[in-house]
Amino acid sequence: MKKQFPIEKFKKLQTPFYYYDTDILKKTLNTIANEANKYNYYIHYAVKANANPRILSIISQAGFGADCVSGGEIRAALEAGFPAEKIVFAGVGKADWEIELGLDEDISCFNVESIPELEVINQIAAAKGKIANVAIRINPEVDAHTHSHITTGTKEDKFGINFDQINKVINTLDSISSVKLIGIHFHIGSQINEIEPFAALFVKAIEIERYLTQRRIFLENINFGGGLGIDYKHPNSNPIPDFKAWFEIFHKHFPTKPGQKIHFEPGRSIVGQCGSLISKVLYVKEGSFRRFVVLDAGFTDLIRPAFYGAYHKIENLSSDEAQDIYDVVGPVCESSDSFAKAVKLNKAHRGDYFALRSAGAYGEIMAMQYNCRSLPKSYFSDSIQDLKI
Numbered sequence: 001m002k003k004q005f006p007i008e009k010f011k012k013l014q015t016p017f018y019y020y021d022t023d024i025l026k027k028t029l030n031t032i033a034n035e036a037n038k039y040n041y042y043i044h045y046a047v048k049a050n051a052n053p054r055i056l057s058i059i060s061q062a063g064f065g066a067d068c069v070s071g072g073e074i075r076a077a078l079e080a081g082f083p084a085e086k087i088v089f090a091g092v093g094k095a096d097w098e099i100e101l102g103l104d105e106d107i108s109c110f111n112v113e114s115i116p117e118l119e120v121i122n123q124i125a126a127a128k129g130k131i132a133n134v135a136i137r138i139n140p141e142v143d144a145h146t147h148s149h150i151t152t153g154t155k156e157d158k159f160g161i162n163f164d165q166i167n168k169v170i171n172t173l174d175s176i177s178s179v180k181l182i183g184i185h186f187h188i189g190s191q192i193n194e195i196e197p198f199a200a201l202f203v204k205a206i207e208i209e210r211y212l213t214q215r216r217i218f219l220e221n222i223n224f225g226g227g228l229g230i231d232y233k234h235p236n237s238n239p240i241p242d243f244k245a246w247f248e249i250f251h252k253h254f255p256t257k258p259g260q261k262i263h264f265e266p267g268r269s270i271v272g273q274c275g276s277l278i279s280k281v282l283y284v285k286e287g288s289f290r291r292f293v294v295l296d297a298g299f300t301d302l303i304r305p306a307f308y309g310a311y312h313k314i315e316n317l318s319s320d321e322a323q324d325i326y327d328v329v330g331p332v333c334e335s336s337d338s339f340a341k342a343v344k345l346n347k348a349h350r351g352d353y354f355a356l357r358s359a360g361a362y363g364e365i366m367a368m369q370y371n372c373r374s375l376p377k378s379y380f381s382d383s384i385q386d387l388k389i
């Protein structure tokens with residue numbers, strides 16, 4: 001399976017870098033488009049997962065919308081060709097300039113996370129003589145059973161408005177005139193690999209919709225957010241997530257009303273498997289109890305293992321020798337700069353190329369310059385052969 005990596009080309013590039021397999025990305029996009037089209041579901045790619053301009057442009061060319069959480073993401077999405085009418089804007093802390101940008105660009109919807117935010121959007125829209133489309137992000141109090149840093153829909157979380165405040169929201173909406181309620185929005189968390197939390201979500205959504213219908217509010221748009229997980233253990237045999245099962249469960253249990261649109265905001269499930277972080281072995285170091293592989297990539301390039309204890313499959317692309325047990329670490333001056341402990345890898349040598357797989361989502365975009373390190377560059381499978389290097 002290592003053949004998928006053009007190592008000879010890699011040898012001419014400065015490591016570490018991100019390598020994206022555009023074929024996998026396009027196959028993933030085709031699959032999700034086919035599955036979503038069956039039910040007329042609308043997809044907004046969550047830009048936060050990966051805002052690399054080339055990746056964004058491939059996704060926008062496939063006809064998807066964009067889910068943004070900052071003014072910077074709105075700009076990146078527009079530059080990559082996402083039409084403003086397919087851009088939604090979420091986030092608990094939208095600054096005034098970001099709200100202004102959204103209004104000036106006529107984005108399709110603000111996913112509102114608090115009553116004070118609703119009032120500010122109304123003021124800014126009124127000053128511009130515009131009407132802002134808003135969806136209320138409701139905290140559904142559903143536990144996604146995922147890592148606590150990436151769960152968003154429980155009472156403990158800062159996201160969304162608790163349903164017990166919905167009457168206050170409706171009263172506020174009645175008292176302001178520069179916003180138009182066009183729907184509701186949820187997002188319960190990320191890297192969710194069981195269907196059960198999603199089932200709990202649509203049960204809540206049905207309850208909420210029923211209540212709002214009694215209050216004579218028709219929900220034109222219902223946005224179920226993102227969250228579908230990927231198979232970090234088996235990126236080769238399972239590169240495309242089960243979008244079929246994901247949409248099927250919503251379709252089966254959440255009946256769409258006439259004139260209603262259902263939206264999703266997947267991030268990780270679209271870009272996760274197409275990216276790998278490629279790094280070179282600097283040293284193989286014998287410790288008292290452990291054998292370390294010291295890579296030239298650190299948590300500055302891929303923070304997920306250090307930050308969330310996340311697993312990324314590691315492969316030695318340069319060696320077929322018998323396996324040994326290693327701790328794989330980076331060069332950053334922090335003991336948390338470790339990618340994996342006691343993993344089996346083909347025998348490693350200085351100069352070997354390593355791939356940290358499934359790094360397309362929340363990899364490059366979360367890179368940083370701690371220790372004055374450079375940000376990693378990116379290369380793409382469909383253009384690396386033409387690189388003049």
Ligand code: LLP
Binds near residue numbers: 308
């Ligand atoms: N919609 C909203 C409102 C979100 O907050 C998120 C992710 C998504 C959609 C996309 O979720 P996805 O389909 O990618 O699961 N940095 C963490 C993940 C943080 C996710 C934040 N919100 C990680 O590396 O695991």
